[in-house]
Amino acid sequence: MSSMKNNWKTIPPFHPEIDYSRCDYKNGCNICAHECSWGEIALKPEKLDNGTVVYKPVANLTSCGSCQRCVKMCPYNAIHIVHSPMYTSHGYWTPEYVGNIWKQSSSEGGVLLVGNGATGPQRRYFDHLMFDACQVTNPSIDPLREPMEIRTYLGRRPAKLGEDTFPLLKLEVPIMFGAMSFGALNLRVHQAEAQATKEIGTYWNTGEGGFHRSLRQKYGANTIVQVASGRFGVSEDYLKSAAAVEIKIGQGAKPGIGGHLPGEKVSKAISETRMIPEGSDALSPAPHHDIYSIEDLRQLIYAIKEATEYKVPVSVKIAAVHNVAAIVSGIARAGADIIAIDGFRGGTGATPLQIRQNTGIPIELAIAAADQRLREEGIRNQVSLVASGGIQCSSDVLKAICLGADAVYIATPVLIALGCGMCQRCFTGKCAYGITTNKPGLAERIDIDEAAWALKNLLHAWAEEIEELMGSMGINAIEALRGNRDRLRGVGLNEEELKILGVKHAGA
Numbered sequence: 001m002s003s004m005k006n007n008w009k010t011i012p013p014f015h016p017e018i019d020y021s022r023c024d025y026k027n028g029c030n031i032c033a034h035e036c037s038w039g040e041i042a043l044k045p046e047k048l049d050n051g052t053v054v055y056k057p058v059a060n061l062t063s064c065g066s067c068q069r070c071v072k073m074c075p076y077n078a079i080h081i082v083h084s085p086m087y088t089s090h091g092y093w094t095p096e097y098v099g100n101i102w103k104q105s106s107s108e109g110g111v112l113l114v115g116n117g118a119t120g121p122q123r124r125y126f127d128h129l130m131f132d133a134c135q136v137t138n139p140s141i142d143p144l145r146e147p148m149e150i151r152t153y154l155g156r157r158p159a160k161l162g163e164d165t166f167p168l169l170k171l172e173v174p175i176m177f178g179a180m181s182f183g184a185l186n187l188r189v190h191q192a193e194a195q196a197t198k199e200i201g202t203y204w205n206t207g208e209g210g211f212h213r214s215l216r217q218k219y220g221a222n223t224i225v226q227v228a229s230g231r232f233g234v235s236e237d238y239l240k241s242a243a244a245v246e247i248k249i250g251q252g253a254k255p256g257i258g259g260h261l262p263g264e265k266v267s268k269a270i271s272e273t274r275m276i277p278e279g280s281d282a283l284s285p286a287p288h289h290d291i292y293s294i295e296d297l298r299q300l301i302y303a304i305k306e307a308t309e310y311k312v313p314v315s316v317k318i319a320a321v322h323n324v325a326a327i328v329s330g331i332a333r334a335g336a337d338i339i340a341i342d343g344f345r346g347g348t349g350a351t352p353l354q355i356r357q358n359t360g361i362p363i364e365l366a367i368a369a370a371d372q373r374l375r376e377e378g379i380r381n382q383v384s385l386v387a388s389g390g391i392q393c394s395s396d397v398l399k400a401i402c403l404g405a406d407a408v409y410i411a412t413p414v415l416i417a418l419g420c421g422m423c424q425r426c427f428t429g430k431c432a433y434g435i436t437t438n439k440p441g442l443a444e445r446i447d448i449d450e451a452a453w454a455l456k457n458l459l460h461a462w463a464e465e466i467e468e469l470m471g472s473m474g475i476n477a478i479e480a481l482r483g484n485r486d487r488l489r490g491v492g493l494n495e496e497e498l499k500i501l502g503v504k505h506a507g508a
Contacts, residue, residue, distance in 0.1 A: 008106035010099050011086040014066040015059045016041060022078035025056050032070040032079060033057050037432040037442055040064040065423030069432035072419070100353070112353040115426035115436075117253055117345040117390065117412060120357045124345075125364035125497070126396045129488050130506060134474040141476050143467040149477040150174060150466055154244075154384040154406055155313040155337045166337060167313050169244055171407055172201030173463045174478055175397060177455075178342075178388050178411030179226055179248065179317070181209025183261045183270045183282065184349035184426065186434055186443045192451035193414065194219035199452075200459050205409070208232055208248055208259065208284060210273035216241040224315065227304065229258060230284035232274040239307050244338070246315040247300060249288070252346030252389035255319030255360045259284035260350070265429055267438055298334035305335070313337035319359075320344060320366035320389065325373035332374060332383040340409060341366050343389030347412040349436060350427030363389045364403060368501045371404020371483050380483075394465035403501065404483040417458045418451050 016032070023029070026048065033041045033055075040063045043055035064081065071079050086095040100112055134140040141148070155168035177193045184207065193204040194215050205224040210233020215223070220241045227234055228248040239245055250256065261270075261282035271278040291297050301314050308314075315338035316331050318324070324341060331339050343363025348356075367387045374380040387400040388409035397408050416422070419433040426436040434445030470478065473487050481487060489506040490498050498505060 005106070008102040010102050011084070012061060012064055013085050014064040014081050014083055015061050016064060016070055016079050017082045018057055018059070019078045019080075020056075022076045023057070023074075024076055024078075026054050028054065029075070030055055030057060031073055031075065035069050035073040035432065037069070037430045038063045038065060038067075041070060065421075065425050067421035067423040067432050069421065113350050113427055114353045114356060115347070115349055115351075115424045116422060117347040118356050118360075122344075122362065124390070125362055125493075125501065126390075126392075126399050128491050128493050129364075129399050129501075129503065130491055131395075131398070131402075131469060131473055132487050132489055133472045138474045140474050141471040143464075143471040146471070146476060148467040148470060149479075150463060150470075152407055152478055154386070156383060157381040159381065167311055169203060169313060169338075170201070171203065173459055174401060174407040174466070175459060175462060176202050176224070176386070176407060176409050177204035177414050178346075178409035179205040179207040179224075179246070179251075180349075180411055180414070181207030181226075181232075181261075182212055182273055183209045183265055183438070185436055186438055186446050187212055187269065188443060188446040188448050189414075189418065189435055189451065191215060191219075191448050192418075192446070192455060194222060195448065195452040196455035196459065197222045200456055202459070203243060205246065206242075209261070209270070209282075210234075210275070211238055211241055212269070212273050226317075227300075228284055229286070229288045230282060232276065232282060232284075235275075236307055239304060242312065244313045244315055245304050245308065246317050246338075246340065247297070247304070247336075248317045249291075249297075250319035250321075250342070251317070251348060252319050252342035252344050252360050252363070253348035254351040254355050255321055255344075256286060257352070257355060258286040262427075265438070270438065294330040294334050297331065301335045315340055315386070317342060319346075320361045320363055322361060324361070324366045325369040328370040328383075328385075329373050329377060329379070332379050336383055338384045338386060339370070340386040340388060341370060342409075343387070346389030347415075348426075363387050363391075363400065365497075365500050367400060367405050368403040368485075372502060375483070394462035395469060397462065398466055398469050398481065399488065401478065401481050402484055402488050404485075406482060413458065414455060417454045418446065 033043050041057050044058045046056045047053050066081050152171050152174045153168040156166040197204045203222050203224050208226045208228030211225050223242040224244045224246050225242040226246045226248045263279045263281045268278050304314050316336040317340040320341050320343045344360030384406040386407050387405035391408050391410050400408050418435050429437045431437040434442045485502040488503045490503045491506045
């Protein structure tokens with residue numbers, strides 16, 4: 001009698017297909033097998049006509065995630081990835097749900113983990129917003145011939161001239177690199193981020209895993225450090241080493257739950273940076289155990305301000321949730337200088353699948369609602385808003401600013417700029433590009449200078465496109481676009497969506 005184990009066998013949706021007429025394995029090439037960190041490509045011995053034994057690369061059809069590493073590294077362009085999805089004859093029970101049940105039935109009830117951000121069918125509102133460009137009566141501006149100001153400042157602004165000033169972050173571009181921790185990321189990626197932001201004149205965020213000491217002196221002035229529920233790496237020196245401190249309450253990919261870095265990923269360097277024992281699990285509780293109200297949050301904000309001698313702004317990061325406007329109002333009144341709102345499409349190294357796909361709200365609705373609430377209460381200048389979670393291109397940056405953001409965080413685009421193929425398996429520690437692993441042999445695939453070069457290129461390109469978009473609207477200073485929803489028009493949105501976004505329908 002056959003075993004039932006095959007009943008739960010999931011069918012891999014991807015596999016590499018090798019064109020042996022182009023492949024040079026007969027002359028000893030086996031780059032693809034060595035580059036694949038997932039064990040998908042094996043080397044099978046084959047005897048040639050002359051008796052020589054060579055090793056032929058073959059697909060195991062078990063573990064490909066379509067990271068495209070083998071495709072990119074093949075010098076003969078002999079590999080492409082084939083999508084072979086499972087099919088079911090039932091329209092309601094799709095292959096995704098059937099496959100997920102098979103996985104859980106064969107794993108003792110394990111929670112399904114994924115990386116990156118949500119992939120659900122929910123509307124991407126950025127795609128339904130169009131800029132209102134200039135024509136005859138309001139001339140456009142040529143950014144090649146006219147000066148364009150995309151510099152912005154984050155932090156609390158004085159209510160009127162002559163009042164005390166507050167510490168601010170100066171951004172030469174309205175884009176920062178979002179929080180991704182050491183442990184989730186390769187330390188080399190952190191150094192590349194730090195190097196790029198220093199040269200461009202913006203900031204990167206360490207995430208909740210601490211700030212490696214080798215980076216503090218040289219890059220602290222362009223670094224934002226986090227204080228999360230696990231308090232990893234937090235000390236007075238840590239708080240004073242950076243340009244700003246961010247209290248992480250939540251993140252868009254997993255609102256309302258904590259984090260977990262498995263002990264096998266906690267190396268000596270990570271343990272020293274996080275200040276936990278080597279090899280121990282790094283657990284971040286879902287709540288901060290000293291924050292159960294806005295008053296508690298205010299105490300922590302001012303404790304950090306005292307510890308840093310009021311020299312750096314304090315930010316609070318929250319996930320975009322249904323009552324985000326009221327939460328933002330409370331955080332602003334609690335003394336935060338910056339509030340970062342992370343939409344449900346924000347990425348992460350690991351999150352339960354059902355949390356990622358079904359919790360939170362789009363950043364477009366959240367940032368518009370928060371900005372409008374702060375304006376109605378007359379406290380908009382008391383705090384800066386940073387939008388994150390689902391920013392895919394330069395036009396998204398500018399649309400977020402028009403909806404009310406002062407600047408944006410990008411994180412997934414950082415990974416993609418370094419080569420990430422979006423296989424959604426960051427938590428395994430087997431990243432073929434070396435981005436989300438510190439495993440020897442893989443981590444070294446990140447060249448710090450080349451990675452920094454790629455990130456600078458991305459920021460330069462997006463900055464140039466932002467200037468072009470501003471010029472088309474006849475705007476030469478990005479401050480004039482903050483919350484300027486008159487420069488947006490909606491397409492294919494209903495009345496309630498247009499009301500929340502605060503924009504008119506196209507043609508109106």
